[in-house]
Amino acid sequence: MGDIATAIAGLKKELPSSVKLVAVSKFHPVDAVREAYDAGQRLFGESRPQELASKAAALPDDISWHFIGHLQTNKLKLVLPVVSMVESVDSRRLLEAIDRWGAGHGRVTDVLLEMHIASEETKQGFSREEILQVAEDAGSFGNVRILGLMGMATFTDDESVVRSDFSRLTSLRDEICGNLRAYPGLPENFGTLSFGMTHDYRIAVAMGADIVRIGTLIFGERAY
Numbered sequence: 076m077g078d079i080a081t082a083i084a085g086l087k088k089e090l091p092s093s094v095k096l097v098a099v100s101k102f103h104p105v106d107a108v109r110e111a112y113d114a115g116q117r118l119f120g121e122s123r124p125q126e127l128a129s130k131a132a133a134l135p136d137d138i139s140w141h142f143i144g145h146l147q148t149n150k151l152k153l154v155l156p157v158v159s160m161v162e163s164v165d166s167r168r169l170l171e172a173i174d175r176w177g178a179g180h181g182r183v184t185d186v187l188l189e190m191h192i193a194s195e196e197t198k199q200g201f202s203r204e205e206i207l208q209v210a211e212d213a214g215s216f217g218n219v220r221i222l223g224l225m226g227m228a229t230f231t232d233d234e235s236v237v238r239s240d241f242s243r244l245t246s247l248r249d250e251i252c253g254n255l256r257a258y259p260g261l262p263e264n265f266g267t268l269s270f271g272m273t274h275d276y277r278i279a280v281a282m283g284a285d286i287v288r289i290g291t292l293i294f295g296e297r298a299y
């Protein structure tokens with residue numbers, strides 16, 4: 076087995092069957108994605124619209140793509156036709172644009188709301204209050220299904236910081252799910268949590284992640 080197949084097999088063994096693995100293939104070539112595909116992986120994450128569009132065109136149709144990067148509204152037409160989910164909706168403006176695109180194309184897009192949980196200012200996402208506001212207004216977005224939350228912890232070796240970042244996601248999800256009747260625009264199965272990357276996925280799984288997004292561990296270091 077090649078390194079990619081070995082890494083995927085190892086993760087499949089380690090991850091509980093209820094946890095979905097998004098293999099993050101950004102900045103890695105089509106051949107690397109195909110190797111993962113041949114090892115049985117069918118769910119991939121990309122963070123750049125053009126790169127996603129060209130990979131999706133070059134690779135088999137039974138791949139599910141999740142968009143996980145910052146998405147500009149003028150790039151929706153590259154991304155929305157090919158993804159099964161946009162995990163990284165980080166502004167109300169973007170949510171509205173995805174909804175409008177869906178209305179025009181007869182398509183409902185599954186999304187997660189990205190919450191800003193890291194201490195780095197540079198990372199994007201909604202605040203807790205903004206997410207609660209979007210949840211309240213969810214009924215006005217007829218062409219998106221808001222299925223849950225996504226986040227990225229502070230990049231640090233200090234596990235207590237990572238845990239406390241992640242707990243802001245889990246507690247907000249629990250708060251919303253515990254009072255779902257207050258948010259009639261959210262789907263009944265709201266509650267998906269996507270968190271955990273190469274350096275912190277074990278913590279994420281222990282804390283109840285439904286989706287982990289792993290790149291480096293599978294594909295090696297990215298050439299930036």
Ligand SMILES: *Cc1c(COP(=O)(O)O)cnc(C)c1O
Pocket residue numbers: 099101122143144227271272273274288289290291292
């Ligand atoms: C790149 C990226 C990942 C994967 O990161 P690794 O450290 O390579 O596992 C996960 N999530 C997001 C949003 C990313 O941009």
